[in-house]
Amino acid sequence: MRLRLDRSKPVPHPVAPRRVAVTDIAAGCGVSRSTVSLVLRDSPLVNAQTRARVQAEIGRSGYVYHRGAASLRRRTSNAVALVVNDLSNPFFAEFAGGVDAALAEAGYVLLLGSTGESPERQHAVLASLIEHDPAALILSPAEHSEPARLRRLLGGRMPVLVFNRALDGAGEDWDFLALDNRHGARLATEHLLQQGHRAIAFFGGHRDSSSCTERRAGYRDALEAAGIAPVPAWLVECTPTRLEAARQTGALFARDPAPAAAVCYNDAVALGLASGLAARGRRAGVDFVLTGFDDIPEASVSTPPLTTIAVAPRERGLQAARLLLARLGGDAETPRRTVAPARLVVRASSQLPQHPILLGDAS
Amino acid sequence: MRLRLDRSKPVPHPVAPRRVAVTDIAAGCGVSRSTVSLVLRDSPLVNAQTRARVQAEIGRSGYVYHRGAASLRRRTSNAVALVVNDLSNPFFAEFAGGVDAALAEAGYVLLLGSTGESPERQHAVLASLIEHDPAALILSPAEHSEPARLRRLLGGRMPVLVFNRALDGAGEDWDFLALDNRHGARLATEHLLQQGHRAIAFFGGHRDSSSCTERRAGYRDALEAAGIAPVPAWLVECTPTRLEAARQTGALFARDPAPAAAVCYNDAVALGLASGLAARGRRAGVDFVLTGFDDIPEASVSTPPLTTIAVAPRERGLQAARLLLARLGGDAETPRRTVAPARLVVRASSQLPQHPILLGDAS
DNA sequence: CTGAAAGCGCTTACAG
DNA sequence: CTGAAAGCGCTTACAG
The missing domain is CATH 3.40.50.2300 (Response regulator)
Structure with a gap:
């Protein structure tokens, strides 16, 4: 799909008729264009009766202010x-x-x-x-x-x-408005740690994207603060779509010991992982816990509802x-x-029901 | 939240410096503004070498075409x-x-x-x-x-x-691009009829909205074609949000006989109804079937996945x-x-598992 | 093939 | 308080 930046064609139309302009308003009520312009811009300089006459004419004529012309002249833009x-x-x-x-x-x-x-x-x-x-x-x-x-x-x-x-x-x-990726991922990881998990993977995203790098850093921060050495095999990359995540599920379990929990790059990946787990006979939120990132609308209605990081x-x-x-x-x-700021939203996907089984080498 | 259509304030900035314009390009390579304009618009009239010189100058100068000015002059817009x-x-x-x-x-x-x-x-x-x-x-x-x-x-x-x-x-x-609301609702209703249901409600939406009227008409079309008289009490109105739909669930069961299936105004309503049913101990897709409209992303991942009408x-x-x-x-x-066109997407919410129970007075 | 002039619709000093 | 004139950045007949 190439973009045409071609300037010759935008409108192969017969040329439009001249529109109602300040000139017409001015003529229509016997004042100068300057006065009309002052009325348009609500200048206090104009006599109240003159203003009223001009405004009446504007209403009558179907006049539409031409911002392009004004911007050109004033060198501004809205x-x-x-x-x-x-x-x-x-x-x-x-x-x-x-x-x-x-x-x-x-x-x-x-x-x-x-x-x-x-x-x-x-x-x-x-x-x-x-x-x-x-x-x-x-x-x-x-x-x-x-x-x-x-x-x-x-x-x-x-x-x-x-x-x-x-x-x-x-x-x-240039201004930069960042999401707190690092802190968000740290919150998610800490939440899993607090529930006793230690075998926690980071699943999804591409290493060379800045948001993935930052989220991985937050994950590492939390593990290190808890005295846990990250397992390189538990950093699984994948394109952040549901489908790819489902396909890559196996990579999480390729090595022994396998993780029993995952901080996912985002919600799409988490939902994909959940269905990938289902396909392997495991149930998210029952024998594997996970968190997402973004809090997309699906997160709250999926099965199980997804614990995630909201970025509003x-x-x-x-x-x-x-x-x-x-x-x-x-x-x-x-x-x-x-x-x-990033905010943790706890839902069922990260909480083992009834009898939480502590997985990995819990201390 | 009032809109300011105030024309005086958009940019309280110090006025911008004059920008590079065709005049500058013309001066920069010793041709007239007309020639520069012709080059900009890819006119075949310009000599190849002249064109090259002008284009070089354009590249060098950081010139940006001012569409506002061009549109003003040409009376067109892109x-x-x-x-x-x-x-x-x-x-x-x-x-x-x-x-x-x-x-x-x-x-x-x-x-x-x-x-x-x-x-x-x-x-x-x-x-x-x-x-x-x-x-x-x-x-x-x-x-x-x-x-x-x-x-x-x-x-x-x-x-x-x-x-x-x-x-x-x-x-x-004025052109009008309509969704085929009537046919879509008819498809959904026929789908339920084909599975043996006869006690089918229409749930959600406001009677005075055109899309609701049309969808109800499609529902009626299908019932009538099947020789079924619509039950007025089974037309339940509600604001088309998930929350309202969940709240209105009771209205479906207020009268005897109660419906055992519902064509919902849209997916939001259908999802709300599904949770309203759950709150009353009924399970969508197990002891009550339903369809949505829109095929929003949640439809495919909800529990049960939602049969719906896709409008792309x-x-x-x-x-x-x-x-x-x-x-x-x-x-x-x-x-x-x-x-x-509207297209039926069949998922689990409209299909009773294993032993379909024919509800209502099936003939 | 190229240039001088006029004009799109507005605003802004500057006079009065 | 109001008007005549110039100009924002472009394009379009019209000459040459």
């Missing part, structure tokens, strides 16, 4: 661009919903693009969006993004907030938009890096 | 506005994802807004979006929208496609965008009303 991975992913959909809500409330408009995790597509989408001169950009970078290339494309044109995935070296002046993506969206709006408002105080 | 209910709803998130993909492929950009089912918010959001002069609009109307008011606001300015909810009387020139929201998004792009391209052939 659009904010948001680029995410994919709206089919509820995490990003919720995030986008939060961004949208905060922007609408502030009178801004949202320009949306998606990358589908492809740096090429990301480049094309951003190139297309910046032509619309957004006042700011919120970017959840595709995996394998090149910070320097993004920097070159976006320049210092506008405030940029990077979400979710670090973009090291892209520039000190909608709240992150609100937060991201507000942070950026504050920058637009001239705020130079707020630190560039914000880490959003 | 933005399309999309207004949905709420991105937190996976149905709309998927739909928006499809719209986005089709638009991006065609070189268009997406302006997104959401109504949260409020006609007031919808009005404000649309008023804000049209100031950005979108080439077309895709609108999934909020419940209780007033067609005439929308018509007044939007005028005949641009092609409009209404999705999902009929907007009668808004204008013959992402495909609807692609379809909506393509339809509108065709209109922009001058297509006058395509009929104004399109009905998207």
Whole structure:
């Protein structure tokens, strides 16, 4: 799917008729265009009766303010661009919903693009969006993004907030809103430790993704704090989809001793693991415990319901938009890096029913 | 949450420095602005060497095409506005994802807004979006929208496609992409009938919403075709959320004889009903069967997995965008009303295990 | 094949 | 308090 950045074709239409413009309003009520403009922008300079006449004419004529023209002249914009991975992913959909809500409330408009995790597509989408001169950009970078290339494309044109995935070296002046991956994974691991488990794997994700690295670090933190040496064979990689996780289930049990619990990279992986276990005659939450990450809607209705780490993506969206709006408002105080809290949500998948069996070499 | 349509404040910034514009490119390589413009738009009129020089200068200078200015002059736009209910709803998130993909492929950009089912918010959001002069609009109307008011606001300015909810009387020139609610509900009902059930309720939704009316009609169609008279007490209304559905479960069993099966308004309602049944000691898919509508992601992982009607929201998004792009391209052939197919997805919730018990007065 | 001029719809000093 | 003039960045006839 190639993006056409072709400028010749957007509308092969017969040219539109001239629209109602300030000129028409001015003529319609015998004032100058300047006066109409002042009325539009609620200037206190205009005489009340003049204002009323102009407003009546505006109502009558079906006039629509042309923001493009105003932005061109004033060199400002009330659009904010948001680029995410994919709206089919509820995490990003919720995030986008939060961004949208905060922007609408502030009178801004949202320009949306998606990358589908492809740096090429990301480049094309951003190139297309910046032509619309957004006042700011919120970017959840595709995996394998090149910070320097993004920097070159976006320049210092506008405030940029990077979400979710670090973009090291892209520039000190870009904001970064991070999820607390490390702490979240630590919470999940500690929760399993507290229930007496010691043979705990880390399942899913790709080592070269920053969020996976961070979550693994949190897992290791918790194990080390408990005096447990991580078992390398218990770090199982897999593409973070349900299907792949189900397929990779066997890898968890390839070596002896096998783990009896797993901190999963995310909820999709955890749900896949649960069905992979079922296929091998084991039951999640009964003879194997696990935790997820994200708290997607399915987590609470799956069987068993999934213990997971909630990151409140909608709240992150609100937060991201507000942070950026504050920058637009001239705020130079707020630190560039914000880490959003992660919260443990305990459900049945991590709790053995009735007679908890302590597995592994519990001390 | 009031929308500010205030025009004075979007950017309280110090004014931006002048950007690199065609004038600079022209000066930078000793040609006129006209020539630069022709190069930008890939005109074949330009001499190959001149073109090369101009392109080199464009690359060097970090020039970014200003679509706002071009659109102003040409009276065109390559933005399309999309207004949905709420991105937190996976149905709309998927739909928006499809719209986005089709638009991006065609070189268009997406302006997104959401109504949260409020006609007031919808009005404000649309008023804000049209100031950005979108080439077309895709609108999934909020419940209780007033067609005439929308018509007044939007005028005949641009092609409009209404999705999902009929907007009668808004204008013959607007496209309408409908889901086949009636046929979908009929399929679900027939599926239950084929398994021998006759005591089938219709559960959830509000009578005054068009999609509920249509789905009820499909339910009635199937019953009547099977020679069964609908029992009025088996039409149970409830707000289509999981929680409300769980609360209303009792209403299904208020009268004797009680139904032993239900066609639910949507998946959320069906899942709520399943937990409401559990709370009363009945098990969905074991001693009560049910179907949903939408095929949300949870449907396949719930317990039991939910038989439902798939409407493929992402495909609807692609379809909506393509339809509108065709209109922009001058297509006058395509009929104004399109009905998207609904497909039955059979899972365990509608199938009694092992020994199907025929309930009600099976003939 | 290239350039000078006008204009899209708005706003902003600057006069009055 | 109001108006005439210039200009944001682009494109489009029209000459040459």
